[in-house]
Amino acid sequence: MTETMIKRAGAADAERLTGLIQASSTYHGEYAAMIAGYRVTPEYLAQHEVFLAAGAQGDRLLGFYALILDPPELDLMFVADEAQGLGIGRALIGHMLGRAREAGVTGVRVVSHPPAEQFYRRMGAERVGTFPARPPIGWDRPELRFTV
DSSP, X not given: XXXXXXXXXXXXXXXXXXXXHHHOGGGSGGGGGGTTTOOOOHHHHHHSEEXXXXXXXXXXXXXXXXXXXXXXXXXXXXXXGGGTTTTHHHHHHHHHHHHHHHTTOSEEEEEOXXXXXXXXXXXXXXXXXXXXXXXXXXXXXXXXXEEX
């Protein structure tokens, strides 16, 4: 894994996080509707547990996750295209599970982007169902759960 640090995201990070989402090649083509116009706002960052992974010097954004505590759900998770396969996603999931444990949460729901299901399952999540399509998202999504 590349040398990284994981830290709480603040209001000043909102544009960088939005940029990472919009640049994600996983959401091009048929999945573009899922992130069309989506923005991470300073208000969202203040309301939820959002942590980012950055290069050792803090200058290179490698990925981030957002954990909603009530009810517990992994709301967002992105790893920069160029950082995939380097262990960043594994580090973010480990950190998220630690934060959930500290908050007294016993399980975390994930409504997954279909291509990401196998990643979450490799990280220990179990498939518990299917989340039905709802506009603007026109496809069913895997529903998974991490036991904390």
